Amino acid sequence: VQLQASGGGLVQPGGSQILSCTASGLNYENIGWFRHAPGKEREWVSYMRRSDGGTLYADSVKGRFTISRDSAKNTAYLQMRDLKPEDTAVYYCAAGLDIKVTMAANGSLRVDPLSFSSWGQGTQVTVSS
Numbered sequence: 513v514q515l516q517a518s519g520g521g522l523v524q525p526g527g528s529q530i531l532s533c534t535a536s537g538l539n540y541e542n543i544g545w546f547r548h549a550p551g552k553e554r555e556w557v558s559y560m561r562r563s564d565g566g567t568l569y570a571d572s573v574k575g576r577f578t579i580s581r582d583s584a585k586n587t588a589y590l591q592m593r594d595l596k597p598e599d600t601a602v603y604y605c606a607a608g609l610d611i612k613v614t615m616a617a618n619g620s621l622r623v624d625p626l627s628f629s630s631w632g633q634g635t636q637v638t639v640s641s
Contacts, residue, residue: 513537513630517605520635523595527639531590533605533632542611543581543588544628547601547637556623557603558590559611568613571620573599595639602634 515538519531533543545557558579559568567579578591588605606628614622 513541513607515605515607515630515632517603517632517635520603520637522638522640524641525596525639527595528591528593529595529637531592531603531605531635531637533588533590534586535607535630535632536586538581538586538588538607539583541607541609541630542628543579544606544608544611544623544625545577545579545588545590546604546606546625547599548604548634549598549601552601554625555601556625559613559623560588561611568621568623592637595637597639600637600639602636604634605632606630 513535515535517533523529542562543560547557548554560579576594581588607630608628612624612627
């Protein structure tokens with residue numbers, strides 16, 4: 513599966529942005545969104561399970577970001593609202609068949625990026641006034 517991410521850009525704090533991820537065959541795989549900010553480790557953002565459409569979100573974006581997919585268009589989306597400067601990063605979509613989800617000692621969930629087999633090229637989101 514070759515993924516194509518798009519939709520990044522410059523957004524003011526408090527604003528909204530929608531990222532898209534398109535690929536043939538995407539409907540058959542689980543979808544994840546990750547981000548990588550300068551000087552920081554890659555961070556898992558959101559995940560959607562193919563089997564039942566179940567979704568998971570990192571605590572840092574919960575309540576502000578929404579992952580979805582349009583099967584007719586072979587496209588996944590990440591709707592972002594109430595954006596903050598700390599959301600600035602390159603955002604990547606990823607797809608895979610067998611995704612590993614673990615729980616940290618503090619109860620937070622983590623989706624293992626190594627369990628995704630296909631990655632998009634990334635799209636830059638900059639939140640700044």
